[in-house]
Amino acid sequence: MAETVLTHSGQSTARLEGWRGIAADWASDQRAFKNVSWGKAMMWIFLLSDTFIFSCFLLSYMTARMSTTLPWPNPSEVFALNIGGKHIPLILIAIMTFVLISSSGTMAMAVNFGYRRDRVRTAILMLVTAAFGATFVGMQAFEWTKLIMEGVRPWGNPWGAAQFGSSFFMITGFHGTHVTIGVIFLIAIARKVFRGDFDVERRGFFTSRKGYYEIVEIMGLYWHFVDLVWVFIFAFFYLW
Amino acid sequence: MVDIPYEGIEGIPPAEVPDVELYHPRSWWTRYVFSQDAKVIAIQYSLTASAIGLVALVLSWLMRLQLGFPGTFSFIDANQYLQFITMHGMIMVIYLLTALFLGGFGNYLIPLMVGARDMVFPYVNMLSYWVYLLAVLVLASTFFVPGGPTGAGWTLYPPQAILSGTPGQDWGIILMMSSLILFIIGFTMGGLNYVVTVLQARTRGMTLMRLPLTVWGIFTATVMALLAFPALFVASVMLLLDRLLGTSFFMPSLVEMGTLSKYGGGSPLLFQHLFWFFGHPEVYIVALPAFGIVSDLISTHARKNIFGYRMMVWAIVAIGALSFIVWAHHMYVSGMFPQFGYFFATTTLIIAIPTAIKVYNWVLTLWRGDIHLRVPMLFALGFIITFVNGGLTGLFLGNVVVDVPLSDTMFVVAHFHMVMGVAPIMVVLGAIYHWYPKVTGRMLNDALGKFHFWVTFLGAYLIFFPMHYLGLLGVPRRYFELGDAAFIPTSAHSLNAFISVVALTVGFSQMVFLFNLAWSLFKGEASGGNPWRATTLEWQTPETPPGHGNWGKELPIVYRWAYDYSVPGAAEDFIPQNQPPRATQLIQGAAS
Numbered sequence: 001m002a003e004t005v006l007t008h009s010g011q012s013t014a015r016l017e018g019w020r021g022i023a024a025d026w027a028s029d030q031r032a033f034k035n036v037s038w039g040k041a042m043m044w045i046f047l048l049s050d051t052f053i054f055s056c057f058l059l060s061y062m063t064a065r066m067s068t069t070l071p072w073p074n075p076s077e078v079f080a081l082n083i084g085g086k087h088i089p090l091i092l093i094a095i096m097t098f099v100l101i102s103s104s105g106t107m108a109m110a111v112n113f114g115y116r117r118d119r120v121r122t123a124i125l126m127l128v129t130a131a132f133g134a135t136f137v138g139m140q141a142f143e144w145t146k147l148i149m150e151g152v153r154p155w156g157n158p159w160g161a162a163q164f165g166s167s168f169f170m171i172t173g174f175h176g177t178h179v180t181i182g183v184i185f186l187i188a189i190a191r192k193v194f195r196g197d198f199d200v201e202r203r204g205f206f207t208s209r210k211g212y213y214e215i216v217e218i219m220g221l222y223w224h225f226v227d228l229v230w231v232f233i234f235a236f237f238y239l240w
Numbered sequence: 241m242v243d244i245p246y247e248g249i250e251g252i253p254p255a256e257v258p259d260v261e262l263y264h265p266r267s268w269w270t271r272y273v274f275s276q277d278a279k280v281i282a283i284q285y286s287l288t289a290s291a292i293g294l295v296a297l298v299l300s301w302l303m304r305l306q307l308g309f310p311g312t313f314s315f316i317d318a319n320q321y322l323q324f325i326t327m328h329g330m331i332m333v334i335y336l337l338t339a340l341f342l343g344g345f346g347n348y349l350i351p352l353m354v355g356a357r358d359m360v361f362p363y364v365n366m367l368s369y370w371v372y373l374l375a376v377l378v379l380a381s382t383f384f385v386p387g388g389p390t391g392a393g394w395t396l397y398p399p400q401a402i403l404s405g406t407p408g409q410d411w412g413i414i415l416m417m418s419s420l421i422l423f424i425i426g427f428t429m430g431g432l433n434y435v436v437t438v439l440q441a442r443t444r445g446m447t448l449m450r451l452p453l454t455v456w457g458i459f460t461a462t463v464m465a466l467l468a469f470p471a472l473f474v475a476s477v478m479l480l481l482d483r484l485l486g487t488s489f490f491m492p493s494l495v496e497m498g499t500l501s502k503y504g505g506g507s508p509l510l511f512q513h514l515f516w517f518f519g520h521p522e523v524y525i526v527a528l529p530a531f532g533i534v535s536d537l538i539s540t541h542a543r544k545n546i547f548g549y550r551m552m553v554w555a556i557v558a559i560g561a562l563s564f565i566v567w568a569h570h571m572y573v574s575g576m577f578p579q580f581g582y583f584f585a586t587t588t589l590i591i592a593i594p595t596a597i598k599v600y601n602w603v604l605t606l607w608r609g610d611i612h613l614r615v616p617m618l619f620a621l622g623f624i625i626t627f628v629n630g631g632l633t634g635l636f637l638g639n640v641v642v643d644v645p646l647s648d649t650m651f652v653v654a655h656f657h658m659v660m661g662v663a664p665i666m667v668v669l670g671a672i673y674h675w676y677p678k679v680t681g682r683m684l685n686d687a688l689g690k691f692h693f694w695v696t697f698l699g700a701y702l703i704f705f706p707m708h709y710l711g712l713l714g715v716p717r718r719y720f721e722l723g724d725a726a727f728i729p730t731s732a733h734s735l736n737a738f739i740s741v742v743a744l745t746v747g748f749s750q751m752v753f754l755f756n757l758a759w760s761l762f763k764g765e766a767s768g769g770n771p772w773r774a775t776t777l778e779w780q781t782p783e784t785p786p787g788h789g790n791w792g793k794e795l796p797i798v799y800r801w802a803y804d805y806s807v808p809g810a811a812e813d814f815i816p817q818n819q820p821p822r823a824t825q826l827i828q829g830a831a832s
Contacts, residue, residue, distance in 0.1 A: 026448065027447055027448045027449050028447060028448075029253050029256075029442070029444065029445060029446065029447050030253070030255070030256045030257065030440075030441075030442050030443070030444060030446065031256055031257070031439070031440045031441075031442070032439040032440065032448065033439065033440065034256075036440065037440075038360040038361070038436050038440050038441065041436045041439060041440050042360070042361065042432045042433075042436045045432055045435055045436065045466065046428070046432055048466070048467070049428060049431075049432075049466040049467065049469075049470060050470075052466075052467050052470035052471070053470040053473055053474060055470075056470055056471050056473075056474035056475075056514060056517075057474055060474060060478060060489065060510055060514065063507055063510045063513075064489055064505075064506065064507060064510065067505075067506075067507045067510075068505040068506070069504075069505050070505060154481065154485045154486070154487045155485060155486035155487055155488070155502070161505055162487070162488050162504065162505060163487075163488060163489065163505060163506065165487075166481065166485075166487035166488065166489060167489075170477070170478070170481060170487075174477075206363065207263075207363040208263055209261075209263065209363070210261075
């Protein structure tokens, strides 16, 4: 449905302070969240739902790890690389995390330029973000390959509890899917931005509706969320 | 809430969101099949849910045939019986009730009741239905695959759900999990729409505290579903991996068919926690829309404002929040740490408070009301009775010491059928009688409706009330046949036969209802726009059935809450939400 980016709240009278203000806002006319567009509200609520999915995954992993009878493989051994004859623990994952966090930075810059209607810079920064994301997924593929070559399978591994491989492939796979979907949408939206769809109000191919520059920010919300989730996966899976 | 004075005409704030641009269908396909209009999507959802619901109804007949007359019907074997149980439960709870209340009633009523032209994201809304249909088709396909549908029970507990020996171990369980995952994806797309439409797309003057309780019920249930379905999603993914890839998330090491299975080290309890973290909120995902709808039915047909509107809203929200911290009362016999049971029994019993508030308020709304015993009202009254009945047995099952002996008996079956089977279905039927005139422009036949109500209501009681007694005798649930167990008297067998006869009768009486739906569509009496003389916005549309975009040129403006019935001094016994105060005063002046 077409909607414009909202600039004023429509409420001209003074706002109340504190909790009463929050209650009055929530219960107020037409919109519970003033100056929040439909798309942005929807993304926030979706992310809340997705948070529950990732929380359930991580809690299940923790339960499995605590209740399994066999010893859990040592992450700093398993996720170590031999580089130049040296055994460096967690090096790949450190680089991956760095890449993903950097992509959040470029995404934030893209949002900023999106607000300034800077077509070219927004598109380039989104593509850079997508490239970081693709790099992340590529390195994840490398890590999966390495572990599979070493004999790790979803149903077992050479070092201990089978749930190690099960949880690892499931959770990083689910997160990697999120990143991949994000990369696809980043490229699609970057193309629209670059072509000027949002300036000439061109209609979308699937939905026949006009898009707005705000979609860059909504995309950004998703992307930062996926990065934030990674921090938790990193902490609970690799550092525990 | 604090009233903030607005600048503008007659205390009505200016529009905050410019009127939306609608997508106009250009062909028959985009108008009726791949439609983006919430009303068409609602009808698609309702028809699909009813169709698969009829399958579940037939399954219940087959189960009753076997239970009432064991050994008589050679075409039902023990494996099939388990498959019938599983599919009946899963279809009724998820694919019928959840989809019908949220996808059906939610889609139809939310935009109309909040004064919107459509859902906020019609395209996503359309996708939601098609993914739901796919989920239903995948589910239905399990009847035709080798081995048939899964017979694991609707709770799908591992380890037995995926081990050989459980029917449907080859394909049934895999397709069941896939179907659930699809359902959750489809529901999420719809659910985001419902929530954002209620929060951000209301018309001028429609504050949250002026929403009809129907919208509050559906809205809260949708929020809960968006937070509870993730647990089922995760459980389904993990069980699917256990079955397909041989992971051991839920599978301890055990002996299967005489050999040590490939599994080991997993936790079956983890599945139960995930399942019931979804499963208990699911009860209220079905119940809260029913609570909301029944409030509106009672208020409209008793010509009285709902008693304690604000408390009704808070009760809905409180029930929604509490239902997330009671899940382990389904697991008292699972081998939890005993003191957890104490905690979950306490939270469970606390839910009785907001629920009782709601029941008292319904009764107080009826008190000295101008009650019209029309068919929707009959169903609403039937709901109150069955719901109170089911709620009271919930107090038995919520207490650990009482639950332990009653667990896995027919008492449990009677309880949940009363409280989340019969009661919500009463509301569904009442709601269909109530809103059918708006959807089609014609009234349903009254005589057939009254017949339908009395057979359904009395029949449901005759089925499920004796079942409590069977449970107290210790008759176990999910058993293919009872055999000659000494503790089961012969009277229990006769009672089972009696229940089966009534169940078949009630089941067939639903055909009268289906006939009524079809017949009235063409031959029903024309209803006009507002046959029940109701206040809420959906009855004030310029056209009936409402056209594309719902409201013609101008969006309605809301001046009052949804329950101005029998206002003293007013000319009519109802004042629509969009009637300006000045017009009312003029009428009042004329009346005095």
